[in-house]
């Protein structure tokens with residue numbers, strides 16, 4: 158017999174109705190789309206390799222661009238990026254429809270299409286830069302390219318985390334300084350208490366796209382800022398918003414950003430080492446693609462995607478551990494869990510979250526503990542403190 162989790166008594170800390178059936182349906186559909194999208198991408202790479210169409214595309218690229226290696230690589234990568242985008246358009250459009258079917262989206266088709274173009278533009282620029290860097294290094298350092306690639310990759314991710322709030326997010330969202338002076342003062346005080354150097358509190362205009370709510374501490378160093386979605390501001394009172402920010406500050410106090418970068422460093426090091434093995438295997442054992450032959454790119458993408466998929470549950474477990482630490486920081490700082498639980502409950506309703514997904518779903522897909530578990534832990538903490 159399955160042991161049943163006792164219903165949580167949250168009297169005085171916000172009620173906890175059962176998951177609406179539509180929340181479970183919505184998340185099941187989202188997961189199916191997500192898995193289908195990844196599998197389609199993997200299948201495309203597998204087919205390109207198995208049928209050796211990748212060599213055909215390489216020959217076309219060389220014929221089109223002439224002898225210049227970089228130019229041919231540019232043409233080849235463009236074709237690969239277009240194919241990938243074409244294949245994921247179906248799942249992407251379906252997600253757009255689902256968000257509307259569940260009345261979560263405020264975005265028109267035109268706005269969505271424009272976002273898709275911008276996203277593709279960014280993927281195109283970063284993808285081309287990464288691929289050019291990769292094959293230049295393979296040519297220059299046939300033995301050690303993967304180590305140099307790893308170092309550059311890590312430097313780029315840190316730089317990107319720094320620049321994204323200033324350069325990338327404004328491409329998709331509008332931000333402005335928060336009007337509410339009282340709330341700004343309260344949140345700034347809370348940040349200072351946590352020893353966080355924050356440069357400003359911003360209102361994030363999320364309502365032009367979605368009804369969902371979000372808040373974050375974005376950027377590193379000089380670009381560090383608090384952003385709160387207008388949807389969150391509309392739904393929660395000051396106490397609840399403070400609880401949400403206290404959680405975000407918990408990440409800062411526990412240095413989760415730095416730890417995550419270190420963790421990512423270890424994992425991508427192993428990842429690049431696997432890529433080296435795959436590239437050498439294709440050249441010397443399979444005898445299909447020379448190391449510097451960029452027709453081996455689908456193999457690199459295939460291996461990299463497979464490794465990230467395999468490590469996803471581990472990364473999610475690490476993330477959930479960090480989230481629990483951040484939650485505990487919020488309760489300790491506020492000295493109460495009432496506002497926290499109320500905010501959890503409101504956010505779960507607003508975002509159509511599954512409060513109690515099955516344990517397996519949580520282990521495989523959830524980067525945050527399920528709302529039910531977060532509230533359960535909060536109440537347990539409050540009860541232990543009273544005793």
Ligand SMILES: [Zn+2]
Nearest residue numbers: 404408480483
């Ligand atoms: Zn968090």
